[in-house]
Amino acid sequence: xxxxxxxxxxxxxxxxxxxxxxxxxxxxxxxxxxxxxxxxxxxxxxxxxxxxxxxxxxxxxxxxxxxxxxxxxxxxxxxxxxxxxxxxxxxxxxxxxxxxxxxxxxxxxxxxxxxxxxxxxxxxxxxxxxxxxxxxxxxxxxxxxxxxxxxxxxxxxxxxxxxxxxxxxxxxxxxxxxxxxxxxxxxxxxxxxxxxxxxxxxxxxxxxxxxxxxxxxxxxxxxxxxxxxxxxxxxxxxxxxxxxxxxxxxxxxxxxxxxxxxxxxxxxxxxxx
Amino acid sequence: xxxxxxxxxxxxxxxxxxxxxxxxxxxxxxxxxxxxxxxxxxxxxxxxxxxxxxxxxxxxxxxxxxxxxxxxxxxxxxxxxxxxxxxxxxxxxxxxxxxxxxxxxxxxxxxxxxxxxxxxxxxxxxxxxxxxxxxxxxxxxxxxxxxxxxxxxxxxxxxxxxxxxxxxxxxxxxxxxxxxxxxxxxxxxxxxxxxxxxxxxxxxxxxxxxxxxxxxxxxxxxxxxxxxxxxxxxxxxxxxxxxxxxxxxxxxxxxxxxxxxxxxxxxxxxxxxxxxxxxxxxxxxxxxxxxxxxxxxxxxxxxxxxxxxxxxxxxxxxxxxxxxxxxxxxxx
Numbered sequence: 001x002x003x004x005x006x007x008x009x010x011x012x013x014x015x016x017x018x019x020x021x022x023x024x025x026x027x028x029x030x031x032x033x034x035x036x037x038x039x040x041x042x043x044x045x046x047x048x049x050x051x052x053x054x055x056x057x058x059x060x061x062x063x064x065x066x067x068x069x070x071x072x073x074x075x076x077x078x079x080x081x082x083x084x085x086x087x088x089x090x091x092x093x094x095x096x097x098x099x100x101x102x103x104x105x106x107x108x109x110x111x112x113x114x115x116x117x118x119x120x121x122x123x124x125x126x127x128x129x130x131x132x133x134x135x136x137x138x139x140x141x142x143x144x145x146x147x148x149x150x151x152x153x154x155x156x157x158x159x160x161x162x163x164x165x166x167x168x169x170x171x172x173x174x175x176x177x178x179x180x181x182x183x184x185x186x187x188x189x190x191x192x193x194x195x196x197x198x199x200x201x202x203x204x205x206x207x208x209x210x211x212x213x214x215x216x217x218x219x220x221x222x223x224x225x226x227x228x229x230x231x232x233x234x235x236x237x238x239x240x241x242x243x244x245x246x247x248x249x250x251x252x253x254x255x256x257x258x259x260x261x262x263x264x265x266x267x268x269x270x271x272x273x
Numbered sequence: 274x275x276x277x278x279x280x281x282x283x284x285x286x287x288x289x290x291x292x293x294x295x296x297x298x299x300x301x302x303x304x305x306x307x308x309x310x311x312x313x314x315x316x317x318x319x320x321x322x323x324x325x326x327x328x329x330x331x332x333x334x335x336x337x338x339x340x341x342x343x344x345x346x347x348x349x350x351x352x353x354x355x356x357x358x359x360x361x362x363x364x365x366x367x368x369x370x371x372x373x374x375x376x377x378x379x380x381x382x383x384x385x386x387x388x389x390x391x392x393x394x395x396x397x398x399x400x401x402x403x404x405x406x407x408x409x410x411x412x413x414x415x416x417x418x419x420x421x422x423x424x425x426x427x428x429x430x431x432x433x434x435x436x437x438x439x440x441x442x443x444x445x446x447x448x449x450x451x452x453x454x455x456x457x458x459x460x461x462x463x464x465x466x467x468x469x470x471x472x473x474x475x476x477x478x479x480x481x482x483x484x485x486x487x488x489x490x491x492x493x494x495x496x497x498x499x500x501x502x503x504x505x506x507x508x509x510x511x512x513x514x515x516x517x518x519x520x521x522x523x524x525x526x527x528x529x530x531x532x533x534x535x536x537x538x539x540x541x542x543x544x545x546x547x548x549x550x551x552x553x554x555x556x557x558x559x560x561x562x563x564x565x566x567x568x569x570x571x572x573x574x575x576x577x578x579x580x581x582x583x584x585x586x587x588x589x590x591x592x593x594x595x596x597x598x599x600x601x602x603x604x605x
């Protein structure tokens with residue numbers, strides 16, 4: 001009975017969210033949200049700061065500023081305590097509606113890693129020792145249907161034999177493109193415009209070029225990556241190389257590929273941008 | 274604790290060169306790093322402060338013309354009526370080709386909408402030396418109007434970066450890794466001293482066949498100010514920098530690489546006529562490994578002023594913070 005009641009509430013909430021989204025849809029190109037941090041609860045992980053200041057929110061604010069005013073900011077929040085907004089069906093009442101799938105584009109800034117025992121990509125959350133695993137995520141199938149996941153975290157698109165095992169759960173919900181790093185991605189004095197660069201680039205060029213341009217630093221060390229799916233190799237490579245932001249926020253152009261429809265997975269990996 | 278930290282710092286410094294070499298991915302890159310490290314500015318008593326030369330307005334269009342005349346732009350592209358102002362300069366579009374030039378014409382980027390169309394077997398990857406040779410020839414022949422060297426300046430090969438494509442099918446039948454192309458990067462030395470930071474860099478993008486597919490340049494002209502800046506010794510520079518640290522909770526931060534010279538923040542931040550002064554750049558890696566084997570990582574770049582006395586520069590965050598906290602800082 002309890003499950004049924006929650007299900008009804010969830011349905012009602014979904015309808016109201018979608019109505020709210022659609023009522024403003026014509027005024028904006030897309031909806032975006034960001035989770036970021038400069039530090040962690042109790043210092044359980046190193047902070048993103050040096051003598052000159054902190055860079056987590058600084059770079060993230062650049063992304064938010066760059067998306068404005070042509071897009072609608074839905075949330076800009078500190079890292080989730082437990083990661084529930086990123087995990088399929090684990091958010092209170094709304095499942096993952098409150099969080100990742102409430103927007104077209106999600107920016108996530110944190111420490112990253114992989115656990116090949118699962119296998120999964122992992123994102124560190126605010127609470128000590130809490131990691132979100134890609135194996136528990138399914139993006140793109142609720143509310144606004146997340147289309148683009150920006151993972152500003154090390155390793156989460158690692159280029160090895162487990163790469164697909166780690167990523168399939170995320171993409172099965174219909175997520176169209178994910179950008180991140182296959183090794184390390186830097187923060188600091190010469191990288192703090194990366195968020196702004198990416199947001200502006202998204203609206204001027206392809207997603208591929210926007211991410212490449214944002215990470216291009218003078219010192220060899222950003223290992224950028226971009227992943228897409230397709231119904232065929234041609235479709236996958238075309239989405240990877242040529243998809244634009246305005247195309248992917250549409251549900252009709254480059255449609256979402258769910259539950260195995262995205263048969264082909266492809267990725268570009270840049271060493272030491 | 275202080276002794277322990279000092280020991281860790283000394284260890285990190287002693288590892289700087291060897292770590293640099295360990296991170297390098299080929300012998301030519303190692304050679305380039307070795308050469309740069311040898312002339313990286315550590316141990317120098319003083320440097321001559323430079324400033325960037327101001328450009329006239331409308332310089333972007335002049336640069337467009339000079340690049341076109343030199344054959345640096347695709348022959349099929351037509352740019353004249355397709356320009357628009359962007360946050361960082363003037364953008365020119367021609368079909369799927371895009372050229373962005375800074376307002377002063379000293380920096381630019383050419384790329385194509387199509388990310389990477391063709392890739393090849395890994396075995397077809399060319400050597401860094403061969404890629405560098407192709408890139409250098411393009412710089413000398415096609416970019417000579419924008420990559421100019423004054424007396425006492427040198428262009429140096431910094432290294433090559435590579436791009437790969439992986440594709441796999443959901444049924445597991447295909448899992449392929451291919452080589453798609455490389456980017457070769459060149460930097461500048463002034464009187465033997467490296468320019469560190471985003472400024473004074475030129476990069477050439479090559480496809481797997483070795484054909485040029487795009488380029489980036491950030492190449493201002495410098496003039497000497499006549500000001501001599503005394504440089505701290507290595508220990509004192511390190512004392513200004515973020516410290517290597519291994520905490521009781523298992524957090525681990527180490528200096529992975531360090532390079533010194535004159536810092537140019539690049540065209541996005543550079544202030545026309547602003548100072549180019551002594552700095553050391555630190556690359557750090559931060560990692561946590563817990564008892565369950567979970568591990569996460571981040572990495573950072575810190576540009577630390579190396580001068581005894583600093584020249585105020587609003588475009589340089591670390592320097593401004595030092596000025597706020599008691600360092601001797603002079604107006605230009």
